[in-house]
Amino acid sequence: AQRVTQPEKLLSVFKGAPVELKCNYSYSGSPELFWYVQYSRQRLQLLLRHISRESIKGFTADLNKGETSFHLKKPFAQEEDSAMYYCASTPGGANNLFFGTGTRLTVIP
Amino acid sequence: EAGVAQSPRYKIIEKRQSVAFWCNPISGHATLYWYQQILGQGPKLLIQFQNNGVVDDSQLPKDRFSAERLKGVDSTLKIQPAKLEDSAVYLCASSLLNSGNTIYFGEGSWLTVV
Known part of the structure; x- marks a missing residue:
């Protein structure tokens, strides 16, 4: 069964501090991994995906197949990063998303 | 570019009543999805x-939920009869x-079943 686990429901960091949101997955095959973000009163939107290997809004995420992890990182948190973050995956070759339970990040001024 | 449109945004119904949600996808998007997000999940x-064909409906509770996309554009999701856990x-x-x-994603339709 496909599963995405986000162990932290809540995470608070001070502005300027590094932030890491954890995500682990369990799959067979070659899944694609994503991070989606939902800012207050906005719709769920794609933040980044592992195949593009790009940095969006200072966030990066590296797929670690050995640890089956896809943690989201940012070296210096900003207040505008406060949001709900969801890790998600699609089975290889498909285009539907399986979501984790989400982590609410609060950046303290 | 217009985003995914949904209506109604909010709906409160009593259990055993029915409700329907409408969705208009982004123009040209052939694939349309309905997701359920329960609070905290x-x-x-x-x-x-x-x-207009179904690719995956394995997690749709078919005894009470139905969805259609007759012309391959707009879609409707219906719940009948609603249960409290459908909130x-x-x-x-x-x-x-x-x-x-x-x-x-669209902004979502918030359903409360009382």
Whole structure:
């Protein structure tokens, strides 16, 4: 069964501090991994995906197949990063998303 | 570019009543999804359409939920009869046809069953 686990429901960091949101997955095959973000009163939107290997809004995420992890990182948190973050995956070759339970990040001024 | 449109945004109904949600995907997006998001959980796929055909409805409670996309554009999700545990946000999303394309979400329809 496909599963995405986000162990932290809540995470608070001070502005300027590094932030890491954890995500682990369990799959067979070659899944694609994503991070989606939902800012207050906005719709769920794609933040980044592992195949593009790009940095969006200072966030990066590296797929670690050995640890089956896809943690989201940012070296210096900003207040505008406060949001709900969801890790998600699609089975290889498909285009539907399986979501984790989400982590609410609060950046303290 | 217009995003995924959903209506109504909010609905409160009594248990055993029926409700319908409407979704208009982004123009040109062949794939349409309905997700259910219960408070404190991540979205869960209910049904996926490709044009007007169903790709995956394995997690749709078919005894009470139904969805259609008759002309391959707009879609309607219906719940009849509703149960208390159906209280959730119902998210519609769409994407281009090929796998690996970004999935775009609507703002969601918030359902409260009392």
